[in-house]
Amino acid sequence: MENNGKPEDVQTNAPPVVIVQTPMPVAALPKPPVEIVATWRELQGGWRVFAMSEWIMRDRASFFEEIRARHDLTPNAQTASLMMAAVTVTAALALAFASITLFFWLTVPDYEFFVLLNVSVLAITAWWGLSFLRQGMRHVQQGA
């Protein structure tokens, strides 16, 4: 490599570079445990309601188990939770039928047909909501 006419003492007067070898840590420092929370708990805002209803319907066994295992809940609170969950299921199913009901309301001028449709929808949704409540009650009362 060329020196480009620089005197040699410029390089010799430069401060020495000291490389300090830091010892490698024997083992990585233990990280604090990360709490894994269910997806529906992470969601915020109005969508959380839908995520909650999805969790209740998709994995009802774990939902019932959580209610049963929560010792800070009084029996009345457990019953209220199950009843509210049943109402949530009924409401979610009724919501699923809303588009169909709206469509028939817009296109069929027959009032009696509309009444029959709504009663049928509410009967179906209430039936499955109550079925959900019965399953939840059975699960929570196991071994009680």
Added chain:
Amino acid sequence: MRRIVHPFNIVERVLRDRTGYFAEIARGEALPHRIADLLAVTLFGLAVFGFVAGLSGRNLVQALISTVKLPSLFLASGIICLPTLYYFSMLFGSRLRFLQTVTLVLTAQTVAAVLALGASPISLLFLISGSEPLFLVALNTSVLGLVAVLGLIFLVQGVLYVQEVQPPDKITFFTWTWLLVKGTFRSLVLMGWIVVYGLVGTQLSYTLRPFFGVPLNGHDFWSIIGSVVLGLSKAGG
């Protein structure tokens, strides 16, 4: 040209290797892209068939209106019934996610659209050869009914496959039947949903009438719009 033809690749995939396609949906691979492709093919196929079928009334304006009405009929039926399928499947333990449900419903409509597109030259041939309007109406209605049923078969197979934890590698007719019987309540819900979907589809087609063969002089909303367009075109011409 390649961009235009690109969405049709998914049709080949669905029709030639449906189990592989359903497996990809079950894994949730590129669902938004698939939905866009399926939507494009559905719109194109049904628009072409709607135009050809609309010509059976010997009226270009009606054919143009049917070009818009037929894709709208299928897509609106799917959108109206989608929440019911999703929530009821979820209640009965299905593993279907929302985008997977959308993809499967659109797959059924794409299959129907492609088959209708394939039948368009036949309908056009009978139209050019001077067949009776009533025969053309019967032909086009039969084609639409047939392709809708065939599309729904794909939907049923897709739902049955995706909700299996360990789906079989090779699937025959008897395997599909076994999957349907094994699903019990889930299968019953699916069949019930298909009945509701059919009711909504027929009611919507009654609302959007006439599609073809009948002149645009009815008293329903869409006919009035068609008559207005017809009048404007005559005034402009």
